[in-house]
Amino acid sequence: MVLTLPATTAYATTARPGGPPSEHANDRARSAVAQAAQHQQGSVGADDTAPLPPRITLAAPYTECLADDCRKAGGPGVAAKFTFAPNEADTDIVSYRYILSSQPTWSSVTGETATVTYVPQQSGHYRLEVQAVDGTGWPGASTVLDFMVASGQADIGRWHFDETSGAALDSGTAAGAARHHAVLTGGATRDDRGRRGERTHDSVGAPLPAPATDRGLALDGSSGFAATSGPVVDTRESYTVSAWVRPDTLGGNDRAVLAQDGGFGLSYEAAQGTWTLRPALPVGTDHRTVVAEQPATPKVWTHLTAVYDAPADEARLYVNGRLQATGPTTGTGAADGPLQFGRALSDGSPTEYTDYFDGSIDEVAVWQRALTDTEIAGEARMTLDGARNAVELVADWSAEGATGATLTDTSSGYDARLTLSGGATLDGETLVLDGVDGTATADGPLVDGTGSFTVSTEVTLEGAAVSTWDVGRVGQVVSQRAADGSTWGLWYEATGMETVLDPDTFEEKLIPVGLWRFGRMNADGTYVAAASEEAARTDEPVRLTGVYDAQEGTIELYIGEVRNGAALSVANAPGRGDFTVGAARDGDTLVHHLPARIADIRVWAGAMASSQQLSEVIGD
Structure with missing residues (x-):
């Protein structure tokens, strides 16, 4: 039997992702055999032989942590596949119970052998504990397996808009990614309404010599925008874009937050009264709009995230770190124009721009992969140095x-x-x-x-x-x-x-x-x-x-x-x-x-x- 585990927010049961690797698997097995012997001696009405520690096979790209070798692999959103099999000495195994360090409770799967798939939501150390269950319903001794999930690809673009003048600098951290600075044009200025607020500590928690007031991008709703000189994200592959927005006005006018020419658009649509995502689609294909459930609110800060998941052929829209809507996107097109902050191309026009944003946009980030729900929630929380959140x-x-x-x-x-x-x-x-x-x-x-x-x-x-x-x-x-x-x-x-x-x-x-x-x-x-x-x-x-x-x-x-x-x-x-x-x-x-x-x-x-x-x- 094959079972796919739902991805959940991490809860520490035995060890939380990011903790130290456990002891060598052989040492754990010897300990488990001793536990089984104790269980047999103390059991009433159980089989003469309680199940011994089962075997676990972990599929690539992940590998089991050993005492002197614990390699990171995969990443958030990359599935881990485990196969459970009886100990060679057991003959009547009918099911297994198991728990991951990222899950709050035990789960079960039936079969003499069984396969489960789990999609990690964040990087770090994970521990899987498995017990075989025999025909009497008795679980036996545990086998414990540790593995490490690597960090996913970092942001390929990030713009803080905190410079005193000039272009908004791209501070993305993905290795080898080109930098795409954004030029402010028309009624686009910087003001002291940056979403990170007044900062008193640097990125590692050291006190600053004096508090620093964050700055953000202010747009006038008629001519103001910022734009890169070329494309930032390949819209044919999985991607994620996010931004903080604070619209001064909404009402009857559409307002673009982020758009890549010829491709996706993250916007407020007046007809819907809320935030929407139009993923990039092949030429000649009708747009499929993903619409948020809750109405948009003017004059408040709101975090928006748009995801295109290529393997799933799905677009997802998040508001304040929570999933609002999904939609199918069978095949996508290449959007090779610049990334626009606060405006978008008019439908059917290669040169005419519209939907100028009226208000503030800040902390824009782009990834060339689909972020997990947990990662998106972390972006919306905006932790500055591990001890302080941006307020x-x-x-x-x-x-x-x-x-x-x-x-x-x-x-x-x-x-x-x-x-x-x-x-x-x-x-x-x-x-x-x-x-x-x-x-x-x-x-x-x-x-x-x-x-x-x-x-x-x-x-x-x-x-x-x-x-x-x-x-x-x-x-x-x-x-x-x-x-x-x-x-x-x-x-x-x-x-x-x-x-x-x-x-x-x-x-x-x-x-x-x-x-x-x-x-x-x-x-x-x-x-x-x-x-x-x-x-x-x-x-x-x-x-x-x-x-x-x-x-x-x-x-x-x-x-x-x-x-x-x-x-x-x-x-x-x-x-x-x-x-x-x-x-x-x-x-x-x-x-x-x-x-x-x-x-x-x-x-x-x-x-x-x-x-x-x-x-x-x-x-x-």
């Missing part, structure tokens, strides 16, 4: 020195404004919310709810006001409405009252007890949220930070610099609504008003990687 500050409001009815963001470069309403005021130090109808609202969304983000604020909860709240009552600190009716945000939830001794009067008094939460509040009042481990403090400032990692699908809540509890799984949702402080929206109605004072609010595109990064970035 771009997209909103920064400080109430210090502020008065009036508007709180302006003067730091991030994205110019978001909070407009106060109801019983919300600025006292020169904090944004004061009365808990009745006081709110502050900014046009939104600020971040793509299906992408990673971080939100942080310093809040002082008014103890006297919440002391009268019923158990279960909620006060929203910050929120962003999602397309499915849920609300991303930070909030306070009353959980009860507690009697304590007043240190000043030595009299007993009641104080409110509640928890801080970060997560999604659904339209029906249910929620999925991480909670603070201790009761929320009142009448003193508390730093709250929520982190959503879209690639892992998890949320984390930090109180100060301390993560509270474990990461919690939660489904993502596209953000479509306004960003609100001090309340949340239920349809068109503002609810869950919070009595509090808020000193600052900051929002980043990207998930901070650790409490250390929080400390470095937030700085208090």
Whole structure:
């Protein structure tokens, strides 16, 4: 029997890819025989002879690791094929159970001999453990095999757009690949809205002498673009292209992100209302458009990846590291024109360009192979030095020195404004919310709810006001409405009252007890949220930070610099609504008003990687 294993995100069971090779196979076999003998002695109702360690044959290009020789071969996406056979002393083997270090649980395959195929999702060290099962259903002793998966071909092109002037330099790292620098033309400039944000450490984690603000490609939507002088990718072979995009406008106009003349196009299509991929096809063949499931969102950073898998005759489109759509591509054509950033050739024209992008494009990369799902998720996470993820500050409001009815963001470069309403005021130090109808609202969304983000604020909860709240009552600190009716945000939830001794009067008094939460509040009042481990403090400032990692699908809540509890799984949702402080929206109605004072609010595109990064970035 032949079984193909589904590729999954790596979980360490015995060893994680990238760990050290194990001992020599013969040593493992001797150990396994001893295990089998112990099993036979202790078994009740089993055969007189439990199965001995089975034989494993590993097919090329991979080879088994030995004590003094562990060679890398293959690569992510290159299948590993294993054949299981009984030990020569066994005669009644009916199946096998096995587990890979990249799989969370054991699997089974039937047959006296069996073949399984596994497609590694990333490079590194893998371990396979196999047990033969006899007719009584007893698994025997294990045989363990280690093998190393080589890194796939590196990017053949990468553009950061962080130069101060001139062409955008190609920093691709594939050995022997030609460099294809991109010339900025027309209304194409660089600005300080680079997706890598403010960098404080270099690529190996060493502190920089001074923080460096990343730069990106800004396009005006009418004449701005960048282009190489010739083709970058051979569209007849497998390839992957990716980019970060932040459209200023979408609406009724198509907007090209990346296109190679005469070939593929990665774009926003107005008729579809979302991101699309048109792979290169032979001349005279109708385009087959791969359409993303979720709608595109303007004014937020979104990661796009397009893949052409030649052996599978398939095109795939990813948004924020997650597969959105696939489509057949039987045969492809050669696209030998330049790579265009922010425009594309008009259909049927060899010289006329259209669909100029309006907004920002950054961190473009190209590979001459089909990346795996895990590799694409890693690109979308954008880890800078192994310890920090790229985070771009997209909103920064400080109430210090502020008065009036508007709180302006003067730091991030994205110019978001909070407009106060109801019983919300600025006292020169904090944004004061009365808990009745006081709110502050900014046009939104600020971040793509299906992408990673971080939100942080310093809040002082008014103890006297919440002391009268019923158990279960909620006060929203910050929120962003999602397309499915849920609300991303930070909030306070009353959980009860507690009697304590007043240190000043030595009299007993009641104080409110509640928890801080970060997560999604659904339209029906249910929620999925991480909670603070201790009761929320009142009448003193508390730093709250929520982190959503879209690639892992998890949320984390930090109180100060301390993560509270474990990461919690939660489904993502596209953000479509306004960003609100001090309340949340239920349809068109503002609810869950919070009595509090808020000193600052900051929002980043990207998930901070650790409490250390929080400390470095937030700085208090």
